[in-house]
Amino acid sequence: MPLSEKKVKMDDSTEERIKAAARIVFTKKGYQATKVRDIAAEADINLSLVNYYFRSKEKLFQFVMAEVVEKLITTVVLVLNNEQLSVQQKVEQVVDHYINLLLSNPDFPLFMVNEIFAGSDELSKDNRKNAIFQSHFFQQLHALHQEGKLSVTPIQLMMNMIGFVVMPFLARPLLERNKVVKPSEFKALMEERRKLIPVWIKGMLK
Structure with a gap:
């Protein structure tokens, strides 16, 4: 499989994991109490990846x-x-x-x-x-x-x-x-x- 195709699949998977984790954490804690690091921990990914895909907690919350x-x-x-x-x-x-x-x-x-x-x-x-x-x-x-x-x-x-x-x-x-x-x-x-x-x-x- 070409590297570009692998990257798309990896990107899609990572983004979906972040969104799924955000739904869980926002539901449990609410917007105010949630930290981006909480979402990263729930998704089991690096904090910088969450910021890379969604820039901020606010943007991610708006998406959810x-x-x-x-x-x-x-x-x-x-x-x-x-x-x-x-x-x-x-x-x-x-x-x-x-x-x-x-x-x-x-x-x-x-x-x-x-x-x-x-x-x-x-x-x-x-x-x-x-x-x-x-x-x-x-x-x-x-x-x-x-x-x-x-x-x-x-x-x-x-x-x-x-x-x-x-x-x-x-x-x-x-x-x-x-x-x-x-x-x-x-x-x-x-x-x-x-x-x-x-x-x-x-x-x-x-």
């Missing part, structure tokens, strides 16, 4: 946050703005997307909560967050509420849907520590919840 926002918002916004789907169909698809995402990335909720309470404004810099509350789905909910066909306000329904999905992941350490749920049982619990949440949301529609 952008990646999180992309996964959390982009696909969902497409679903919510699909005018061919009913409210119930959108609920089912959004719940399905988020449960898949969080089962693959179970630390996302803790990461987001830590940064929100730490006062991070990285999320507020992304205008796509407003797209959810300006979506066709939100317009549908407003119309149903005005017609008396929605028993709660649109924002209450949205908070319920988010809470139904996210709260089990935030509560998971406590549930497992107190042996309420075994680690091997959590995925099955969320698969069951995948079916239940749309039913619960449907109960709010008259």
